[in-house]
Amino acid sequence: MQRFQINSYKEYEKAYQASIDNPEAFWEEIAESFVWKKKWSKVLEWDFTKPEVTWFKDGKLNITENCLDRHLKDRGNETALIFEPNDPNEGAQYFTYKALHSKVCKFANVLKANNVKKGDRVCIYMPMVPELTVAVLACARIGAVHSVVFAGFSASALSARINDAACKVLLTADGGFRGTKITPLKDIADQALETCPTIQTTIVLKRVNNDVTLLKNQVWWHDQLKTVDDNCPAEIMDAEDMLFILYTSGSTGKPKGMVHTCGGYMVYTAYTFRNVFQYSCSKTNDFGRDYTRSSPKDVYWCTADIGWITGHSYIVYGPLANGATTLMFEGVPSYPDYGRFWDICEKHKVNQFYTAPTAIRALAKQDTNYADNYNLKHLKTLGTVGEPINLEAWNWYNDYVGKGKCPIVDTWWQTETGGIMISSLAGVTKDKPTFATLPLPGVQPVLLDTDGTIIEGNPAEGILAIQFPWPSIARTIYGDHQRYKNVYFSAYKNKYFPGDGALRDASGNYRITGRVDDVIIVSGHNLGTAPIEDAINEHPIVAESAIVGFPHDIKGNALYGFVTLKDIGSTSDQEALRLEINQLITEQIGPIAKLDKIQFTSGLPKTRSGKIMRRILRKIAASETDNLGDTSTLLNPECVQEIMDNVL
Ligand code: WTA
Numbered sequence: 126m127q128r129f130q131i132n133s134y135k136e137y138e139k140a141y142q143a144s145i146d147n148p149e150a151f152w153e154e155i156a157e158s159f160v161w162k163k164k165w166s167k168v169l170e171w172d173f174t175k176p177e178v179t180w181f182k183d184g185k186l187n188i189t190e191n192c193l194d195r196h197l198k199d200r201g202n203e204t205a206l207i208f209e210p211n212d213p214n215e216g217a218q219y220f221t222y223k224a225l226h227s228k229v230c231k232f233a234n235v236l237k238a239n240n241v242k243k244g245d246r247v248c249i250y251m252p253m254v255p256e257l258t259v260a261v262l263a264c265a266r267i268g269a270v271h272s273v274v275f276a277g278f279s280a281s282a283l284s285a286r287i288n289d290a291a292c293k294v295l296l297t298a299d300g301g302f303r304g305t306k307i308t309p310l311k312d313i314a315d316q317a318l319e320t321c322p323t324i325q326t327t328i329v330l331k332r333v334n335n336d337v338t339l340l341k342n343q344v345w346w347h348d349q350l351k352t353v354d355d356n357c358p359a360e361i362m363d364a365e366d367m368l369f370i371l372y373t374s375g376s377t378g379k380p381k382g383m384v385h386t387c388g389g390y391m392v393y394t395a396y397t398f399r400n401v402f403q404y405s406c407s408k409t410n411d412f413g414r415d416y417t418r419s420s421p422k423d424v425y426w427c428t429a430d431i432g433w434i435t436g437h438s439y440i441v442y443g444p445l446a447n448g449a450t451t452l453m454f455e456g457v458p459s460y461p462d463y464g465r466f467w468d469i470c471e472k473h474k475v476n477q478f479y480t481a482p483t484a485i486r487a488l489a490k491q492d493t494n495y496a497d498n499y500n501l502k503h504l505k506t507l508g509t510v511g512e513p514i515n516l517e518a519w520n521w522y523n524d525y526v527g528k529g530k531c532p533i534v535d536t537w538w539q540t541e542t543g544g545i546m547i548s549s550l551a552g553v554t555k556d557k558p559t560f561a562t563l564p565l566p567g568v569q570p571v572l573l574d575t576d577g578t579i580i581e582g583n584p585a586e587g588i589l590a591i592q593f594p595w596p597s598i599a600r601t602i603y604g605d606h607q608r609y610k611n612v613y614f615s616a617y618k619n620k621y622f623p624g625d626g627a628l629r630d631a632s633g634n635y636r637i638t639g640r641v642d643d644v645i646i647v648s649g650h651n652l653g654t655a656p657i658e659d660a661i662n663e664h665p666i667v668a669e670s671a672i673v674g675f676p677h678d679i680k681g682n683a684l685y686g687f688v689t690l691k692d693i694g695s696t697s698d699q700e701a702l703r704l705e706i707n708q709l710i711t712e713q714i715g716p717i718a719k720l721d722k723i724q725f726t727s728g729l730p731k732t733r734s735g736k737i738m739r740r741i742l743r744k745i746a747a748s749e750t751d752n753l754g755d756t757s758t759l760l761n762p763e764c765v766q767e768i769m770d771n772v773l
Contacts, residue, residue, distance in 0.1 A: 129158050131400050137554050137566075144566040152180070152567065152596060156392045159446075160195050161186045162361050165388075171594045173621065176614045178594045179365055180389035187359035188368060188391045189266045192445035193226040194359070201226075203422065204450045208255045209469050211302035211456035217473070218255060222448070225259070227355040232256075232263035234353035235346075239326045241294055243268030243360050246370065248292040248324075250274045250283055250314055252301025253455045256330050256346065257431050258441055260296050265368060265387075268360035272370040272382070275432025276301050276308060278715045280316035282380075286372050289382055290603055291323045296346075300333035304460035311337040364388025370603045371434055373540040374653035375612065376624075376643035382603030383540050389596030390438075391446060393544040397565055398443030401534050402477045402506050403551040406448055423505070426452040427479040428466065433650075434540040435510055438597075439479060443544070458484050464495030467526075471499040477551075478526070479508035479536075481649040482518050486679045489521040496525040506551040508534040511649030512681045513637050519558040537561035537637050539623055540651075541613065543597025546570070547635050560636040569593040572629060577617040586628035588641055590620040643739065645674035647682050650717050654739075657684070657720075660713035661706050666690050671729050671737045672720070675746035683721035685746040687729055687768065699725060722746075722773045728764035730756065741765060745772055 131137050144151040149168040156165075165184035171177065196205075201223040208218040220228070241247060247269045251257040257273075264271040274286050287295065295318070301308040311329060318324055318340075329339065330346040339345065362368075368387045372380040398404060405423045425444055429435035431453070444451035452473055458466050466488065470478060488495070507527050514522075514535055523533060533556050536548040546568045547561040554563055564570050572580045572587035580587050598621065602609040616622040626638040640646065643654045654672040661670040668689045674682035688706070707719045730738045744753055745768055756762045 181364035184364035207452040230355040230357035233266040233357040246292040284317035298330040383599040393597035394443035395446035423476040425477040467499035474503040477506040481511040482514040483648040589627040673743040
């Protein structure tokens with residue numbers, strides 16, 4: 126019998142082997158630890174050529190019963206959720222499993238009262254407040270499909286996502302606090318709603334108390350709660366019913382609405398959460414009972430926003446399915462000062478801390494080493510996600526935060542994979558700086574050369590692919606299955622292609638080397654080049670543009686734009702034009718996609734078939750011009766010298 130928790134390297138090896146030898150038997154045993162309304166008839170059916178993947182066929186469940194109801198008996202009074210507000214003086218809020226359950230049921234009834242039914246899509250555009258977690262779970266409670274849009278996206282990005290999924294209801298807030306700033310979410314939402322005919326009702330939470338007026342078909346969250354009770358039976362869902370849609374950038378075209386389903390996603394996020402972080406649910410934890418909170422067990426904190434997959438899987442679903450105490454933070458690492466993360470760790474006695482390399486680099490860059498000013502002795506596991514972590518950042522994290530005694534789990538995964546794919550298991554399998562290390566049970570990675578041949582043996586370097594389905598693989602792109610097939614299953618036959626390159630050391634540890642497509646990861650956010658170029662090209666005097674990434678100390682990568690103008694003499698004020706271009710990007714996508722550098726040029730290097738050679742631009746932007754390769758076959762080789770001469 127497979128045990129849910131892996132406690133030693135030997136157990137990892139055994140579990141991994143079992144998951145390869147007989148994946149169905151392996152996942153069947155893991156899935157039996159959950160509450161199902163009806164058992165599945167078949168564990169797995171799959172065909173990557175279509176592609177079609179079915180886990181736990183005919184199984185019936187509701188994920189919120191697994192995240193909430195089943196904990197009520199034994200740990201109803203333990204803390205499920207800790208909310209740490211932007212302003213530390215506002216004071217944290219604690220929600221027991223009972224309280225969270227009651228809030229979710231109540232809000233689920235609000236949704237029902239607003240005509241939301243199973244299968245309807247609900248867009249959530251909210252700050253990082255407890256009501257966001259409640260809203261997500263309330264959707265799941267009644268079988269509505271949530272589509273959370275990160276509250277940093279612009280009105281036009283929001284409306285594109287609402288329209289793509291034809292959402293019926295929008296949940297938003299008057300505004301959101303982020304450090305010293307307030308994001309005017311309601312104003313942005315109103316602007317988006319001008320072009321969203323499918324939204325029937327908007328429910329608005331009061332958070333910042335700014336002056337907003339409700340328009341037609343808009344209601345206050347708190348008013349809605351007045352007329353509902355907290356009795357809401359969970360909708361019975363098929364294992365393969367949609368749980369949520371979450372958008373991720375592609376290298377071309379509009380964002381892809383990745384679809385995740387109920388059963389496999391629940392099983393995989395819960396299993397990986399427990400094992401990667403080695404979260405301990407024991408009644409008394411290592412430092413004895415803590416009377417300042419009702420929870421005697423580990424406190425886990427993931428700093429991501431619920432607007433991203435990391436927040437979905439490892440703030441909400443994975444931890445709650447384990448009966449864990451999960452912390453959510455509304456603010457930013459720099460407010461009131463760069464000690465805030467460590468202040469929160471000390472205050473809430475955080476045991477597992479999960480963040481992004483870009484945050485680690487920003488903190489490591491400060492003149493004061495704030496981490497030294499706080500008591501971090503409760504930390505047991507550190508984690509990173511979202512982009513490759515460089516050695517310097519890894520060392521700083523290890524030395525100053527972990528004090529050399531906390532394992533660091535470098536977790537590689539994607540919006541599309543739903544859960545962590547390659548990572549060490551804290552303290553159980555070995556970590557290795559800058560390596561994600563070993564695949565989790567059930568994950569079968571391979572390295573391919575450019576023709577798609579599997580590279581056997583170690584060490585090796587190539588294109589990463591996965592050759593067998595795992596339970597939380599995205600099932601499709603909402604409304605565009607063909608695109609799902611083209612992007613992920615067509616590059617290499619019978620394999621899932623994530624878009625990353627990797628190498629494997631002599632012991633089989635994986636290190637992710639970065640994207641092999643036109644997605645650029647800036648501060649841990651995936652940005653496709655095409656949508657940014659489209660935004661720039663809307664400027665009336667821009668002819669063409671090409672975006673590449675270049676190395677940046679804190680953000681990992683920053684964006685460099687090469688722009689040609691319709692009439693080269695048409696502007697003398699380049700600075701003003703740069704501001705206008707970034708303004709367009711902010712409006713179309715959001716401030717996260719702004720360019721750090723914009724170079725105007727008379728031409729972009731192109732192949733004879735007219736394709737922009739981004740490879741050359743990438744090298745110029747990174748100041749690696751000594752090996753540009755052969756440029757003589759270009760249509761317009763002369764522009765390369767001009768671009769090099771004027772590089773910023
Ligand atoms: C990158 C975030 C190196 C990778 C969960 C992937 C990483 C993309 C790591 C997905 C890591 C994520 N090391 N690179 N530990 N984790 N990535 O969809 O390029 O926001 O394909 O999901 O981030 O980003 P996404």
